[in-house]
Amino acid sequence: MIGNDIVDLKKAKTDSNIFRPRYMEKVLSQNEQNLVFSSPNPEQRFWRLWTMKESAYKAFQRELNFKSIFNPFAFYCELIDLENGLVHFEGNSVKTTTFNSENYIYSSVSYSTFTRSLIANSMEELLQNLRMEFGESSQPELLKLKNGLPFIKIVSKIIPVSTTHHGLYFAIQF
């Protein structure tokens, strides 16, 4: 399973006021809200939970083929340590890994140890990184196939990927 999500913390600060009344209640369970407010950095903790939910949503949507919904509550987060967590959805759960930098927060579903993530500052740079990964002649091409799900075409192979972009950051998981 693949699914990822990145949040540019600087952009998030200008785009969304997560401390606006009722904002968190719309997104987080009471337990999750406690995780946010007991953290020394509530903002980062909020975006960690958010990116965990988003990446699990993408993974389950691909797996179970459901149409788009907006229900952050259906995805319930548990934190294991600073990086690892679990997201539960309708009786299923997936493990997630979160990378926390000063400028962004990146979560991805870590269902299998064989998936890789690349993070870059532009789409061109991301494609360049893919060329380095798969060889200069691989000519990676990003495609959107049925239900708008992303894939990359590498030479003649088509590989499912998850992509995310926010502010200055672009990431791909495959």
Add this chain to the structure above:
Amino acid sequence: MTAEAIQDKLKVIVQPYVNHQENFDNLTSQSDFINDLQINSANLVDVVLDVEDEFDIRIENDDMEKMISVEATVNVIQKKLKSK
């Protein structure tokens, strides 16, 4: 309130969160918030909260999950206004 009147108010609400001006200018009941208007998902929460404030209603999760297009959102608002 008619669906048209609700849609007009909704158009004003979503405007600050839109990232695709052309699709916003040509907004129809079929417009999708994420794919067409490119509203980022964190701002979908703001749309829901702004709708609650503007129409003085409260939207629960099972209604919120449908609010990904103009038409679905207008339907949720209309239903809530009727039960007020």
